[in-house]
Amino acid sequence: MTPITEVAGRRVALSNLEKVIHPATGTTKGEIVHYYATTADAILPHLRSRPVSFLRYPDGPDGQLFFTKNPPPGTPDWVRTAPVPRSEDPKARQVVIDDLASLVWAANLVVEFHTPQWRAEQPAVADRMVFDLDPGAPASVPDCCEVALWLRERLERDGLTAYAKTSGSKGLHLVVPLKPAPSERVSAYAKSLAVEGEAAMPQLVLHRMARALRPGKVFVDHSQNAAAKTTATPYTLRARQEPTVSAPVTWEEVEEGSANGAGLVFRLSDIAPRLERYGDLLAPVADHAGAGSLP
Missing domain, CATH: 3.30.70.3300 (Alpha-Beta Plaits)
Structure with a gap:
């Protein structure tokens, strides 16, 4: 059963927190989630209002790595998304990490965060x-x-x-x-x-x-x-x-x-x-x- 925690009034599912993600140091997924939660005041201003792309590495750097711009399956409806039209998909949307709950949700996916040099309200x-x-x-x-x-x-x-x-x-x-x-x-x-x-x-x-x-x-x-x-x-x-x-x-x-x-x-x-x-x-x-x- 996946544990549920409350973050800033939102229910966030956290899974496999004991799983080792970075083998050289034995760093676990739980430590990664804790890192983002405690660094939120620093990282959120750089994420806020920007469509985010994820490089996911749920099995660590030696496992499968996949880069995604689309909201991952199961994205909660309270996580903001913004329209980011692309030539191959004019209706495309991307996640925008605006708050602590969204940050912890994304951290549970084990991701690198990548952002463009512009904000969602002013593309390009x-x-x-x-x-x-x-x-x-x-x-x-x-x-x-x-x-x-x-x-x-x-x-x-x-x-x-x-x-x-x-x-x-x-x-x-x-x-x-x-x-x-x-x-x-x-x-x-x-x-x-x-x-x-x-x-x-x-x-x-x-x-x-x-x-x-x-x-x-x-x-x-x-x-x-x-x-x-x-x-x-x-x-x-x-x-x-x-x-x-x-x-x-x-x-x-x-x-x-x-x-x-x-x-x-x-x-x-x-x-x-x-x-x-x-x-x-x-x-x-x-x-x-x-x-x-x-x-």
Whole structure:
């Protein structure tokens, strides 16, 4: 029998809480649900009003992984959905995680959260811009840090403020709060900076996705600004052997990572102490403090 718990006045079914999801650390599904429940104040502002896509990994990272944009079967009627028309399905809808009960319900499915750069009420109008810095071995996180610092300075010249987070995988994400602008325009600007970065640091930076060009370079992936694309949400767990998190980092940490080669890797258990110390380092992205206009 599936246990039912009450969360913020909603009845949420929780199942298999003792099941080990991350084998390297023995992290259970119950610990994952607890992580999201206790991190809700930080993650919900980054999920709220955005259609969410799920990467589900109910049997852990070695099991089947499946990416879904459609509301999963059995989605409770109290979980909000929003219309997100797609060419193949003009009546498509997606889940929007607006509250604690919806977050705990989704956590029970064992998911990564991925969100677009726009809100449900303004499809394809971006209020943030992202750069996914993805290293091709032997390039690694310190190389990503070096590129991130260049991008931060370059964005500042255009009056834009960048914030950094780990991808939770092997790279870094830069997130820039924007005054709303069409996704096409944001994409074009982001691509122009990636091209500029490659011209400035040709030994290190790559703006094209071609696999053959990737070894030893940092691919500045600008494509996630396209309206149809999504990025790992701040504070989401990732489907890795260890329960790594896409965690906001300070620019001092990025500078240290560039200088001494320190890896920026944060796990589920690291986040509560970081929130206590720093608060949400990406709060200005969620509340649009200091949002800039594209040049």
